[in-house]
Amino acid sequence: MIKTILTYVLYLGVPFLLAIPVGHYISKVMAGQDNWLTRVWGPVEKRLTRWLRLDERMNWQRYALAVGAFSVLSFGVLWLILRFQNLLPGNPQHFAGLSWSLAFNTAVSFITNTNWQSYSGELTLSNFSQVFGLTVQNFASAAVGIAVVYALIRGIAGHQRHDLGNFWQDMIRAILYILLPLSTLFAVLLLWCGVPQSTYGFTTATLAQPVAVSAQGNVILGATVNRQTETVKVDGKKVPGARIVTKETLPIFPQASQVAIKQLGSNGGGVLGTNSAHPYENPNALSNFIEYLAIVLLPMSLVFAFGRSLGRPKEGWMLFIAMGTLFLIGMVVTGWAEQRGVHVAGIGTITMEGKEARLGVPASAIWAVGTTATSNGAVNAMLDSFSPLGGLLPMMLMQSGEVVFGGVGSGLYGMLGFVLLTVFIASLMVGRTPEYLGKKIGPGEMRMAVLACLATPLSILVGSGIIAALPVVAKSLTNTGAHGFSEFLYAFSSAGGNNGSAFAGFNANTPLMNMTLGLIMLAARFIPIVAMLNIGQRMAEQKLTAETAGTLKTTNATFVVLLLIVVLIIGVLSFFPALSLGPIVDALTH
């Protein structure tokens, strides 16, 4: 019990304590102020600035265009790499090129920072695809998130200015000063924990003890293996068609570097199909903690960076408390539900199904909440095996539009969309036309804010609503009834939340699902980006309104409560009917 509580305290406390200084650092970096890496990167940045004319100021349209151009280019390159990886070097396993639809889905998935994977990495992708395709996008898509949120912050902070900064400059700063050094640090830490970093590919090892498998490939428990006669006996009877396995194939890839940035950049796409549940991605309790730290560190830090960059640290704290409250609720409920386990008739209560024995229940539950709250999507346990309630909370966190810390950058600007909606209602209630931090929220700002907030629910509902009507989808499911529906809903929620985690048990690698989920990911990523950049511009151009006692304060408890209610009602309650057909009925039956 004490150990469990200590686990929670450690997993909650350390990221929080680190987020404050890291946030401070980010705000310095993005403002171009001197920091401890200026010596290293300063000259590089200066030279790039001169070559690429990075001092050119961009208004929102040019900024959005730059984001768009960069993303289209990223998509094109990545799609080509994946489609034609068989023609490219670094493919020791001689994997074939991906199908066009899987390449589309995967490319979209990685440029949108979703990292939904309709495939198993170790059985599909070459080293070249992993390193030059996916890892590059892990950096790039996270940097886009930071850049966009900083364009928005400049808009909120500025008055009567007409630009939001320079996209390329923001990208370069985010990568050089934030993502590269941190991912290097975390990669080294993971190496130290035993995560491999190699281009070996598959290595074969002899098993200490041979294992018997049936003709269908299932392990036969309690079998007696005779190596000489090559026979397998259970209770003295020979099992026909049984085979004896003496060797295993070890997937050894450049895991450490990939895993570090997959976690830091809230990407989540692992090298291996089982993601961080695999010992080569996440070997022990320490590596688990380090990876979890990497998952939540930047999303949390950016909230503090936001407050600092505005010169209003309290605003950052307010957002942190609001997000933290939802995070805590998710963690308590999931933790409780997983600790309690599921009662299965004839077996009793089980808590460990789908979880790794070396990690245990608390670390799995905490991770599930962390990874879905932050739009990361890396998993260290199979959510499909979680208790219904334990599966419900992660799903709700994604359906909220990933605003509980959320993805790197995207979580913050998503939450700011909800803040604008809340400010709108709250300002009216105190008899003022709505304003946020001295900027008026008129029809234009409102139009964009609702677009940003509703992009996730809209794309999930439209996409899943249409697909549910098609009979073919039932073939993708492994379960029937309410749990089957949960698998289905989770896949769409994961795409719509740009999360990328999978519930497992849902086969998404069909052209139809690849396309649909790809389109959902695009909508959920780029609609809010364009909307928030537009709001940034509108706010930048405004004059600051003076603050008085009659102004709505966005830093008190009342506002935080109202914000939470708005997030819950608009972001989560829209899914109440859908959830009641899946996890809720599931929970009521089990």
Next chain:
Amino acid sequence: MAQKEASKKEKLLTGANMWSAVRKLNFNDERNNPVMFLVYISAAMTTLLFVLSLFGISDHIVTSGFIITVAIILWITCWFSNLAEATAEGRGKAQAATLKASRKDVTAHKLADPDQPEQYTDVAGPTLNKGDYFLVKANEQIPADGEVVGGAASVDESAITGESAPVIREAGGDRSAVTGGTTVLSDTLVVKVTQEKGHSFMDKMIGMVEGANRQKTPNEIALEILLVALSIIFVLVTASLFTYSKFSAQLMGQHNPISIVWLIALFVCLAPTTIGALLSAIGIAGMSRLNAANVLAMSGRAIEAAGDVDVLLLDKTGTITFGNRRASEFIPVAGHTAEEVADAAQLASLADETPEGRSIVVLAKKQFNIRGREVGHHQYHFVPFTAQTKMSGVDYQGIEIRKGAAENIQNYVEQHDHVYSDECKNAVEKIARQGGTPLVVTKDYNVLGVIALKDIIKPGVKEKFADLRKMGIQTIMITGDNPVTAAAIAAEAGVDDFLSQATPESKMETIHQYQAKGHLVAMTGDGTNDAPALAQADVAVAMNSGTQAAKEAGNMVDLDSSPTKLIDIVRIGKQLLMTRGSLTTFSIANDISKYFAIIPAIFMNLYPPLRVLNIMGLSSSTSAILSALIFNALIIVALIPLALNGVKYREIPAAQLLKHNLWLYGVGGLIVPFIGIKLIDLIITPLLALL
């Protein structure tokens, strides 16, 4: 007028309004209100489903009787929304009718040449063009808006102000504007028409009051965007629910258990219909409350801006102090007695008809029993006050008595080689410091003493300003007084700042400075020289007694010409916004209970365990859906009075206000429907059993 309004209110829920609400149930009218338009479409769809079900085309999950019941409730929901709007408009129409009644088609005495008022031709009033001249005689109605170019007359403007006391209108100066529809009581005026036909002040006013040319304000549009977005989400929630349930039923090996009628009902319940139905009524009612306060806003936008105002420029005179200063003390200097000062002061003031002058005569009589002398006597030669000398007085029997502002008297005394003593200077300064106005009295160039004139601060003003400060509104006193006097009065009245020796330029500069710091400024003005400042201010209230230029520069006209009106305007503006916000919160909070009423009702057959979500214990699916729909319709009617009269306004800081309204409308909105739906369920369950 406000009371008249209240007594009319009961009558407004009349047959006329109800009928008008029915007529609004047409496609084009409904389209103006997107949220209710969706309800309108839902009602039409349900009606169609009913007709189809009569021919046996139906999902056979619900009966024809159920479908038509839902259709009727939906039509009634639309009608209730129209009723709210019609009732709000009804108020305005009643006000407009009074105005229209006062406007008769009058004959105008058109002048070819304004210098020859005797030679006029009679034409019909409405034919007058901008730039024409006309003559108007006693007991005639003024045919058009214009500017007096000749003569002076007393005019009865009660038709537009409701104030029966006549006002003076004369050529030149700040009282030259006349309004069509008002009546000349005495004398004649020569007037130049300043407005085109159909654009007169009265036309505008009738239009505004009727709400005929009402346009949606930016804030209303922004709120509508939010409501439309929510509605779209709920359309998708219900539409996808259909395929989800089909899909789920398939997994369970069953038929789709959901009826489209149920989904329509769920959509209508979830859509923010409460605020959607009342939104336009809130806007119209806000305007009409402003009209009831005798303020005419040129646009709805101006009322919203009034809610945001955080700096009020208030004229000292009339707002903070009573209109006139009064003599409070005679202070002798250089060995003279107070009585001597009083005697000279009274002599100098005999011909002074200003309230200040009279108060000197009265004080002298009261303190020293000095009687007023016969003014008509030829030996008195009165010297009137002029803007150049800033002195007035009397010459009699070779004696020259003067009273005036300290600086001017000092010049006057020193020019005649007499000493302006330090003692006098001190007395003057002391009075000024206490907020009084010193007038120095001299007799044959010798300073006798000083009269202290004092401003009397209106009771309750200080408390009012303290309340405003709590709400974050600063008050700035505008006065022509010198800085020392102004500071003393400002301190006594409790204003935040003051502008002394105010000129039109300095007023404008002050407004500009506050705006640069991000404040929204409201001011009142009447003269032509106020026009630039009025144009600069965010909320500019022109007095109706003021000039045409001032009225055009402002965005509101105060028909009562009351300087304290600004505070009422701010209140009405805030109340309008608060009503919108509170009802939006209420409307959204209602959704939670509706989910709990409808979701278990429609899925109980597919998944029996979902029965536990029926926390209200509603008797059946049919009853649950109907109860939620009926509640949804009734709450609109229940909230019409709140929409029309506005939520309670209190002068407290924003943080407290938010907490208060959140408890009342947020938590209230959460709980009320749970109770309401349960009660309706209890009532309709036996009725359903009968059927």
